[in-house]
Amino acid sequence: MLRRIPSVHRLLDTEPLRSVDLPAPLREAAVNRVLQDLRQRALAGDAIPPVAAIADEVVALAQGMLQPSLVRVINATGIALHTNLGRSPLAPSAVAAVVQAAQGYSNLELDLGTGRRGSRRSHFGVWLQRLTGAERSLVVNNNAAAVYLALRVMGAGQEAIVSRGELVEIGGSFRMPDIMKESGVRLVEVGSTNRTRIADYERAVGPDTGLLVKVHRSNFRMSGFVEETAVHELSDLGGRHGIPVLLDVGSGLLASVHPVFGSEPSVAALVRQGASVVTFSGDKLLGGPQAGIIVGQARWVEAMAAHPMARALRVDKMTIAALEATLRCHADPRRALEQVPVLRMLTATPASLRPRLGRLASRLRRACPGVALKIQADTTEAGGGSLPEHPIDTLVLAVAHDTPERLERSLRSARPPVLARIRHGSLLVDLRCVAVEEERELLTALIAALEEVSR
């Protein structure tokens, strides 16, 4: 059997491998992989296919390697800030700004007035300060980096007091106690998991206290016998002892202008309540690029900007371009609900989704007459650890099926892949995060999936 495996030379000389245009290293890698696989199959007693079939296999493998790995997917989960799906899509103006920054040169670090070296902070600083009321701002790679840098600069070598109820883990790799340790801050836990009062912080303040920290409980909710300390109480306490207050608010709501945001305070409100520094993500409720945004008192933010780690954590021109354009969309909070895709998706009402779902359902029924469809009320969430206290009312198309998992899997292998939820034995399609232009692709994928599972 082994002897029937063609040589590399013979294989390379076989159509279509001979004439197909492939990068030579990829062609070699594919040939080696296919031959190795054949050897194993031969040793297991399998027959060796004809050489032309082997050449086809090599070409298919090499062409597969050339396909992009990061691809667009259709998000029919209804979760606007899905971390696994890249969190927030950008507004068209932000996309245009990224393309412009990427394609050519820019005044990234040039003051066009003087012709001298400028600061990359100038492009977002004025906007962040205007929108949050903070004295200064700085942007780093993501919010985890922002928290790290803030802790390092504000509390390294000192004690930081945190409520036991806020020692959160976000997304598996961001654990507040670990970040504190890495940043050289000594963690002092106060209160209990469900209740922490200002008196608990007050009792823990001592000569080594350098920082009061408050962390948003982003990805879970607590109800019942729960008490947390207000930001203004913490800043009063900090003020009396000369200790700064750091808030990691995670999502960073700029303006609380819609009921979907519930009682989530805006960053500006937290700054007004006296927080020394507030950090949040660029790609959660802000609806911009991945970034960690730091706003607060000049003294602290400037110290962070001057820290050597700031250079290691700094953002690139494309992020700055997207951020600046996104912040401009927030200039008018009401218009931002329309212009910023995640805000539009989060505030979409069940009534606004109904006509689109009706259209999808009737087309699907026409293509697959036996299918069991229902448009029904459901709830979704913002995702990305945002607004955990506020389930969002939505409307979905429920496709009842014996094996919804097979439907879900088939949709995931469509081109473009479609991501949907399964609940109570049905596949649920939510259109709030699906662009109107994607509806046809979604319909095609649903028809193909239903046909595949019925075979």
Ligand SMILES: *Cc1c(COP(=O)(O)O)cnc(C)c1O
């Ligand atoms: C999301 C979140 C983070 C992590 O932010 P990234 O931008 O993903 O690094 C940190 N803290 C809180 C409270 C969060 O919600």
